[in-house]
Amino acid sequence: MARRFILGALAGPVGGGVARAVLRALQDHPKLARTNFRGRNVSLAGGPALAAGATAGAIVHRPEHAAASAIAGLGSGAVxxxxDLVGGRPEHAAKGFKGHLGALREGRVTSGLVKIAGVGAAGLAAAALLPRKRAVDVVLGAGVIAGAANLFNLLDLRPGRALKAGIAVGGPLGASGPLGAAGALLPADLDEEIMLGDAGANALGALLGVAYTARTGTLGRLAALAGxxxxxxxxxxxxxxxxxxxxxxxxxLDQWGRRKPSPYPRGRG
Incomplete structure (x- = not known):
């Protein structure tokens, strides 16, 4: 019990520290420069920073689930x-799952389809490494992990929204690692200096999915997947x-902490 408490106490600072270090290393990388919904220049560095920090913290908190957390967080973040990097190219253009399947029928493998397949594979592998090895539990767990990754991606449309949702979900789950990373990056996200992109949102959702799946059985996983x-x-x-x-x-709640609207786009620095 004492060991669990100590690891939980360490996980948040580890997650936050790794997230800040990766953000400092990548924030000015030109390939990560983007324009957000309001025309402001932001950096996609928040995505890899969150994926790395949240995964590191999750591993510290629950070392017995280290492999599942690493596969879910880093795998979902990588795809x-x-x-994020190539999805804007014309050859990868498609909208929604049906659009990506339509592109595949035309002989095009879009980055979105790679992401869907990659997140699904990461979710399945992570679920197979968690307790409850029955096939039905693994399949349900995979659905929860991959589905949560996709759901948080759908939320990541305004500054701070996905991180706030992650903190709200992660608190009851006791997911100290993702909470630490999310808290560390929230000010920069709210200030429109960074954005999570698919890398950060997918990783956050997948890791929260792992935390939930590790704590629940068949009915709990089924209920979450249905939701x-x-x-x-x-x-x-x-x-x-x-x-x-x-x-x-x-x-x-959505507006809390966000920068006030300005008619003048501002670059970083």
Whole structure:
């Protein structure tokens, strides 16, 4: 019990420290420069920083799940980063899962399809390394991990939104590593200096999926997967941003800490 407490106490600072170190190393890399929804210059370095920090913290907190956390966090983050870097090229253009499958039928393998397959494979491998080895539990766990990765990616449309959701979900789960990394990067995300991109959002969701899956059995995994599937299906019909903006409580939480709108785009530095 004491060992678990000590590891949990160390995981947050480790996650935050690694995230800050990676961010410092990558923030000015020209290939990671992007323009956000408001026309401000930001860096995609938040993605690899979060993936590395959250994974490191998760491994420290639960060393018995180290392999599952590493595969889920770094695997999902890596394929997400690939999509972030090349997804804007014309040959990778496609919208939604159906669009990527349509491109495949045309003989094109899009970066989005690589991401979908990679996140799914990472989720399956991670679930197979967690407790409860029955096939049904592994499949359900894989769905939770991969589905959570995709769901957090759908949330990452405004500064700080995915990180706030990650903190809200990670707190009850006791996911100290992802919480530490998310907390370390939240100020820069809210200030529109960085963005998570697919790399960060996928990794955060996948690691929270691992934390949940490791604590639950068949029914818990089934319930979570049903909820994730329902929200994902709803996102195809309804804009999460519009729903949040229409709800006073959600909108207040979403706006909390964010930079006030400015008509003048500003570059970093």
């Amino acid at each position: 997400g980063l690939y999509d 994730i599937a329902a929200l994902t299906a709803a996102s195809e019909k309804v804009s999460f941003t519009k729903v949040i903006e229409a709800n006073p409580v959600l909108n207040r």
